[in-house]
Amino acid sequence: MVSSVEMPEQNSSAADTSDRWRTWKRFWRYPLSGVGVFGVVFLFAFSFIGPLFYHVSPLAVDFSAILQAPSVHHLLGTDDAGHDVLARMMVGGQASLEVGFLSAIVAMAFGTVYGMFSALVGGWVDVLLMRIVDVLLSIPSLFILMFLDAAFKPSVFLMVFVIASLGWMGVSRIVRGEVLKIKTEPYVEAARLAGVRTGRLMWKYLVPNFIGTVLVTTTFSVAGSILTIAGLSFLGLGLPPPAPNWGADLSVSMNYIFQNTWWLDYPPGILILLSQLSVNFIGDGLRHALETRAN
């Protein structure tokens, strides 16, 4: 707003840009990053754009075609209710990706704010907040998730909320540790004494120091969340049927495991595996890019 304040910022943002550019290049130079990005783009396109071209409802029941192998009519065959498997894989991916990405982002945001607050306030508040984190980290989260999903009728919103509420503690610890380390650094002291407002102080001086670590952690937790929702759905606790979901559809295949219904066994498994591999590759690429910058 005041131009005299904007001046030094121009310089710092120029430095930021070249720094970011270097990180960006390092990320792409890591051979697996590209594979990971390609995989994620493919999964999003498959799940969200795919249905625009493949006009079959995942819920359409075709009793004349039950447990059929792939054919021209049903490109990936049909399940035990005559649902088209390909359509189910596409639409099922939507929920997995939404829950995976949203819950990781919500957990990241909450964990960051929580960790920063704890470190900046300090004292007994910090002790108390971190004790809470200890407690939540000791809770067997999958078991609690199972229980909550069994008790409530799960929706995408509920799944995001529940998975995020048991997944933010790691980030909050990282952020707290980093902020504690930085907050006594001379340049932060200097900025504070120079009258930089707290909000700006955080954004300009604290966040850039830990955003890399948090980003890497969050990326891996996207994979974790996708796996969690697939696992819960596999156990019959995810979004209620007949809503399509990779995990739930995989558990259907188990009922016909002796009948060689391979078109039910492989597509959901491959898609879950692909999501895990791609997101983990991106996480490794980010870690690689950000760690080298730190050296």
Next chain:
Amino acid sequence: MLSYIARRIVQAIPALLGVSVVSFILLHIVPGNPVRLMLGQHYTAARAAALSNQLGLNKPLVVQYLIWLVHMCEGNLGFSYSYNLPVTTAILHALPNTLALVLIASLLAQFIAIILGTIQAYFENSPFDHIVTILNYFFYSMPSFWLAILMVIFFSIDLHWFPSGGVINPQDPNPGFFDWLHHLVLPAVTLTLITLAGWSRYMRSSVRDNLLLDYIRTARAKGLRESQVLFRHVLRASLIPQITLFGLSFPSLFAGALFLEQIFNYPGMGILYWNAISNLDYPIILGVTMFLGTLTIVGNLIADILYSIIDPRISLGSGDSM
């Protein structure tokens, strides 16, 4: 050292209390009425009131919690609604199966991870290193439940090598140890492969880091044979951080076992918990949650202690001598 351990155990108590409070509250605020479920079609208001009274479910939540807490301190986790057994009996009944699965898998995984990781680091960028790295990525990202299904398809249905589920052969009048082991192979190998992938990556990078350190160069410079350098110096330094992974992996091992028990119909803690959820069996749900919470805290404690033993730079706090 002892006072450090004692202090850590004392610190663990509030965490455990916290776990119990959170689990207890969650359990009771969610919708669902175990009394209605237990009575089923015999449900009448009078019967429900009587049963609620008998189970103590009509008391205020705080009172219920305190009663449960006092009993737990006496080693009594309550009485299961659905199994008609004390919770401790039900857990002790299910635990050996799960422990066998988890321990066999983690020991195997650790053993193979140490060997693979060391060879990989020692011959960095060799074809062997690349192949194992790719396999690690693959199994690290593999959902355990899909791998389990594939195992059943290949090794049980196609090849008939191993049974597809259960713990013993019901047709065998005299099932022995080998029958039990035979049933354990597929779930154990599945859990091993999933666990192994992360652990051997860890071992590889820790051996690799150690190989670059000065004291290794010194050891070589003073004329130690390569095998001595490797076994006496590098491995010793890499092994204990690797072993701490055990302690930290308890929760994920039990979570992995939960899925595998479902698929292989293997009656352990996972199946016990699953049935408890379906029947709103509060005492079992709480008992299993507390058990796993304790295990997590104990695992972390073991990892911390091991870490402080190998690395004297890690301070155990003021006034502490090792």
